[in-house]
Amino acid sequence: MRLILLGPPGAGKGTQSKRLMQRYDIPQLSTGDMLRAAVAAGTPIGLKAKAVMDAGQLVSDDIVIGIVSDRVEEPDARRGFILDGFPRTVAQAEALDRMLNGKGLALDAVIELKVDQAGLVDRILTRAAETKARGEAVRADDDPEVFKTRLAAYNRDTAVVAPYYQARGQLTGIDGSKPIDEVTGEIIRVLEKVDA
Known part of the structure; x- marks a missing residue:
């Protein structure tokens, strides 16, 4: 099961990812975690990323894709994976x-958790x-x-990714403002149709 979870910050992607990881025995791939791991391991792509980060620059899409490419070949990702927070742009x-x-x-599957953004700050x-x-401890974010x-950065940069997948017929929108168990149930129904 290879899927992407899209949605603004606070929509519940992390919560749902944890549940899907347990259900399907697949890892959640966080580009930040993968980047840090590649740098720590001293892989060729990790060394490239370290040089860029040490220079105070943003890591290029090519480096990020290289890190994702290496990560999806690891044994725990052979059965599938969840991408949360990536891709952030249409180019990615x-x-x-x-x-x-x-x-x-x-x-x-590409699943977008749709939520009323006005209510996200309250959430x-x-x-x-x-x-x-x-x-x-309360998360800094x-x-x-x-x-x-x-949220402003998401709307400016990342919200355009959903229409990209919509145009390809791969996007399913789910109401992320429902209770957590209901959202999980809806995601599983979508994934069961794919797996059938």
Whole structure:
């Protein structure tokens, strides 16, 4: 099962990814985690990324795709994977398609968690309050101002990825504002149709 979860920050992608990882025994591939792992491992692509990051520059799409390409070949990703937070641009989506095609692989599903963005800030404030109440550390990106900046960046850069997959007939939208269990159930129904 190879899938992409799309949606603005706070839509529940991380929560749903955890549930899907357990259900399908597949890893969630975070480009940030993969980048750090490649740098730490000293892989050829990791060394390239380190040089770019050490110079204070953003890692290019080619390097990110190279890291994803290496990661999907690891044993735990052979049964599939979840991409969350990638691709962030149409250029990355196109490069991802080319890379997967070159490996004889294809995406099984692209799921967009649709939420009312006006309500997202309230959702984040609630999440931060619940985290504090449990005595846990609040995520830095749960600060309302930081969150608004992330949401603006998503709308500017990443929201264009959904129409790319829509035009290819690969996108399924799900109401991410429903209760978590209902959202999980809807995602599983979509994936069961693909797997049938």
